[in-house]
Amino acid sequence: MVRIQTTSARLCLLGIIFLLLAACSSKQTDISTPPTRSFEHAAGKTEVPVKPLRVASDQHMGQLLKLGIKPVAVRENMLKEAWIPYANLDEQALEGIEDLGGFPLNLEKLTLVEPDLIISALPNNQEQYSKIAPTVHIPYWSESYKTPMDKLLKIASLFDKTAVAENWIKEFEGKLADAQKKIADAGKLKEGQTVSVMAVFDKNVFVFGPNGAYGGYMIYDYLKLKPTDKVEELRNKDMGSAELSLEAVPEYMGDHAFITVVNEDKAKELLESDFWKSIPAVMNEQVYFYDSKIFAMDDPYSLEAQLDAIVNLLTGAK
Known part of the structure; x- marks a missing residue:
């Protein structure tokens, strides 16, 4: 009788031990293989962590921070973005984010930060990044x-942050409505007048249309200012833009023009030309120059800074 009880006790003890070992094994498996899901992006579909904890990105830092996601590492220029001084970020917002160099990111440093997700803005970096961690391609344009x-x-959909993005969009739309009223009340831009958006680069001038960079989307798509007929033709073109020779600039000039200068020497050549001085917008002092760096990006912080800059130019505010 005693032997039977002792044997039963031993079997129970062994059963408990096996259960504990199975539970520990299950926990270890859970830790080493976090749940994933399929995410569709510009380069295909990738299995990504359901809740990424260590994100590295060579673009889109402004979007990530606005969504409440602090990347562990980014491309070097992102840590010097023009919007940063305007963003009123907390002192710790950028603290500890690693600098991974330019395009492509430094692969050795990228490996050392142990990302569980990488975001690539350029398709030709996809393959080498993917050898380090799951990589999604989200292009700039x-x-x-x-x-x-x-x-x-x-x-936002990559991080289950769609609600956060939608809340910011709603707030920004309210700011846009206020800005449109301020511009109309200022009377500097008369009803029906047209607007051009241009940038002076090293060789030629680029003109931007609806959904174009350097303020195109802000001025046309958000503030609903009117493009010229030739600018409207750019709506469906690649990057929403066209490259112009200096002599072609007057063809695209509206009653008002917003110009960003990337190359000052080329801008000097344009501004000192006779045909420039004969343009009605120039003669009427309705050409406005603004900081090219602020208008180079399209993240939420940049959009907020751009909106303030345009409103100030069209209302005379400081």
Whole structure:
């Protein structure tokens, strides 16, 4: 009788031990293989962590921070973005984010930060990044983005942050409505007058249309200012832009023009030309120059800074 009880006790003890070992093994498996899901992006579909904890990105830092996601590492220029001084970020917002160099990211440093997700803006970096961690390709510009908001929502969907993005969009739309009223009340831009958006680069001038960079989407798509007929033709062109010779600039000039200068020597050549001085917008002092760096990006912080800059130029505010 005693032997039977002792044997039973031993069997129970062994059963408990096996259960504990199975539970520990299950926990270890859970830790080493976090749940994933399939995410569709510009380069295909990738299995990504359901809740990424260590994100590295060579673009889109402004979108990530606005969504409440602090990347562990980014491309070097992102840590010096022009919007940062305007963003009123907390002192710790950028603290500890690793600098991974330019395009492509430094692969050795990228490996050392142990990302569980990498975001690539350029398709040719996809393969080498993917050897380090799951990588999704979210380009700076894409035909699938009708506005920068579409890109923000795409990035938000990667992190289950769609509600956060939608809340910011709603707030920004309120700011746009206030800005439109301020511009109308100021009377500087008369009803029916047209507007051009241009940038002076090293060789030629680029003109931007609806959904174009350097303020195109802000001025046409958000503030609803009127483009010239030739500018309207750029709506469906690649990058929403066209490259112009200096002599072709007057053809695209509206009653008002917003110009950003990337190359000062080339801008001097344009501004000192006779044909420039004969343009009605120039003679009427309705050409406005603004900081090119602020208008180079389309993240939420940049859009907020751009909106303030345009409103100030059209209302005379400081």
